[in-house]
Each structure stands twice: as C-alpha cells, then as structure tokens.
Amino acid sequence: MAAPRCLALLIMAVLVAFVSGASAQKQVVGWVEKALVRPGDFTLDAKLDTGAGNTSLDARVVGETNRNGRKTLKFVVDDGSGNTVTLEREQVGIETVTSQGREDEERPLVLLEICLGRECRETIVNLAARTGLKYPLLIGRSFMLDFVIVDPDNRHKVQPHRKGVQDR
Amino acid sequence: MKITRSVVFGLALLAVGAASATADNRIVVGLVEEVKITPGGMSLEAKLDTGADHSSLHAENISRFKRGGERWVRFDVVNAEGDRITLERELARVARIKRPDDRPQKRPAVMLGVCLGNVYKEIEVNLVDRSRFRTKMLIGRSFMKDKLLVDPSKKNTVKPECEETRKAK
Numbered sequence: 602m603a604a605p606r607c608l609a610l611l612i613m614a615v616l617v618a619f620v621s622g623a624s625a626q627k628q629v630v631g632w633v634e635k636a637l638v639r640p641g642d643f644t645l646d647a648k649l650d651t652g653a654g655n656t657s658l659d660a661r662v663v664g665e666t667n668r669n670g671r672k673t674l675k676f677v678v679d680d681g682s683g684n685t686v687t688l689e690r691e692q693v694g695i696e697t698v699t700s701q702g703r704e705d706e707e708r709p710l711v712l713l714e715i716c717l718g719r720e721c722r723e724t725i726v727n728l729a730a731r732t733g734l735k736y737p738l739l740i741g742r743s744f745m746l747d748f749v750i751v752d753p754d755n756r757h758k759v760q761p762h763r764k765g766v767q768d769r
Numbered sequence: 770m771k772i773t774r775s776v777v778f779g780l781a782l783l784a785v786g787a788a789s790a791t792a793d794n795r796i797v798v799g800l801v802e803e804v805k806i807t808p809g810g811m812s813l814e815a816k817l818d819t820g821a822d823h824s825s826l827h828a829e830n831i832s833r834f835k836r837g838g839e840r841w842v843r844f845d846v847v848n849a850e851g852d853r854i855t856l857e858r859e860l861a862r863v864a865r866i867k868r869p870d871d872r873p874q875k876r877p878a879v880m881l882g883v884c885l886g887n888v889y890k891e892i893e894v895n896l897v898d899r900s901r902f903r904t905k906m907l908i909g910r911s912f913m914k915d916k917l918l919v920d921p922s923k924k925n926t927v928k929p930e931c932e933e934t935r936k937a938k
Contacts, residue, residue: 632910742921750797
C-alpha cells in the first residue's frame with residue numbers, strides 16, 4: 602500500500618519541479634529595454650512598468666479612414682533617434698486611462714507585435730500623445746504576464762530577437 | 770518508506786525555493802504585496818511599480834506645521850480595511866512629480882520605515898490622494914534596489930516580517 606502512495610508523492614514532486622522550472626524560465630529583463638515593434642520593424646526604448654495595466658506607445662494620430670464600419674488609424678511614431686515611422690492599423694477599441702493627478706483620458710487601441718528578449722507577442726497598445734516623456738514605449742502588465750520578471754536595478758539586459766531569424 | 774517520502778518532499782521544497790531566489794540573493798516578489806510601515810505599524814497592500822523612481826502613499830487630512838523651527842507634516846494613513854492612524858513626520862522634501870503634458874505636481878515627502886517580506890528600508894515616501902485607487906501605496910525602484918525583483922504575474926507571495934518593525938512596535 603505504501604508503494605502507490607510513494608509513487609503519487611513522486612509524481613507530485615516532479616509536477617512541482619516542472620511548474621517551478623517553468624517559472625524559472627521566465628526571462629529576467631531590465632526596467633528599460635530595447636523592444637522591436639512590428640509592423641515597421643523598428644526598435645524603441647521601452648520602460649517596463651509594472652504599475653501600468655496595458656502597453657502604451659507615444660504616437661501622433663495623423664489620419665483615420667472608415668471602411669465597412671472599420672476604422673483605420675494612421676499614426677506617426679518617433680523612434681527617439683530622429684527617425685519617424687508611419688503606421689496604419691485598425692482601431693480595435695478605446696481605453697480609458699486613469700492616472701494620478703489628472704483626468705481620465707480616452708486613448709485609441711491598436712494591435713502591434715512587440716519583441717522583447719526572446720519573445721514576440723501581439724499585444725493591445727494604446728496610442729498616447731505622451732510627448733515629453735523619456736521612453737516612447739511603456740510596456741504594461743498585460744504584455745509581461747507569465748513570461749517576464751522585471752529587474753528594477755538594471756537596464757538593457759536583453760536584445761530583441763526576431764522569431765525565426767536570430768532565434769534558433 | 771518514511772525516509773523516501775521525506776527525501777521526495779525535501780526535493781520538491783528545494784525545487785520551489787530555487788524558483789524564487791536569484792543568484793545575487795535578491796528575491797522575486799509579486800505585483801501586490803502586504804507592507805508594514807513604521808511608525809504606527811499599519812499594514813497596507815502595496816503595488817510594486819517598476820515605472821516609479823520613488824514610493825507614494827495615500828494620505829488624508831495633510832497639514833503642515835512647525836516644530837522646533839523645522840517643517841513638519843501631519844497626515845492620516847488609511848488602509849483598505851478602514852484602519853486609520855495619524856502620523857507626524859518632519860518634511861523631508863517637496864517632491865516634484867513629472868507628468869506628461871502637464872506641470873509637475875508638488876507633494877510633501879517624509880521618511881518612513883517600510884517592511885516588505887524581510888526587507889526593511891527607511892525611504893522617502895511622497896503623500897498623495899490615492900482614494901480613487903484600490904492600492905493605497907506604490908513602491909518605487911528606490912525601495913527595491915539590491916533586494917527585489919518583480920514578477921507581475923504573482924501576488925501576495927510574502928508577509929512583512931522585519932526585525933526593525935517588531936522593535937519599533
């Protein structure tokens with residue numbers, strides 16, 4: 602009778618080791634990293650902000666078109682080194698952003714692919730006219746969930762890998 | 770059989786332990802953790818905000834006064850459970866908080882002892898109205914320095930247990 606119980610414990614131990622192994626495989630990244638944004642394939646300095654729910658990109662909306670009830674936004678991103686990138690993406694929603702000491706603000710949402718370290722993920726990004734801030738991209742928790750641990754003492758620990766290109 | 774079982778159990782514990790400590794002895798904590806502040810010993814839920822340089826705390830009835838020629842601040846700290854304490858601290862600084870597209874916000878800042886897990890630090894905390902927010906304290910990077918990493922997928926991984934907090938009580 603003791604043998605099956607021991608086996609069960611062993612299985613549990615393996616499971617626990619597996620689960621904690623998976624969490625150990627989360628990438629530890631600095632609180633500022635280079636992130637690759639697609640489409641456009643450009644890199645931006647990103648601040649990893651655990652205080653922010655979603656990701657937000659400093660962008661200037663310069664136009665919108667409506668076709669079949671779908672709104673497409675045209676927006677310009679300044680990459681911080683003097684270059685600008687113009688993108689067109691479908692607007693997938695509106696986010697109301699609550700921040701300290703200011704009124705709630707509505708920001709348009711688009712889907713972008715962001716690569717950080719070894720991971721690329723498509724994520725919802727709100728477009729903010731946040732000119733005057735140091736980092737054009739703020740990466741929030743919804744992007745970091747389940748794969749990132751933030752190191753608040755260090756910056757630039759990883760390089761963005763394009764899936765299938767530099768990776769493997 | 771008993772030995773095998775305890776060995777297996779020990780190994781499992783080791784595996785769990787290894788996941789939450791890093792080589793340099795900093796510990797990984799979650800996005801939201803309970804902290805205890807000194808003086809007063811009030812427990813609060815705090816959010817670990819890697820986007821913030823410094824820490825901030827929800828305070829009510831903030832008033833300034835002079836004591837022995839120095840500038841002091843009196844304020845109430847209220848946690849989510851509705852506990853309230855009044856603290857009096859010397860004004861450490863008037864913090865200017867940068868805001869996009871807006872003028873900097875001025876907030877009184879005081880020194881407070883903060884205990885998170887077994888990490889105790891006396892840090893500058895700025896006082897602000899966070900009544901709109903569920904979490905009444907934000908912990909910035911200056912508290913985390915050399916001690917903590919943040920896993921934004923986790924919550925409430927440690928309890929505040931610091932020697933300094935016990936002594937002050």
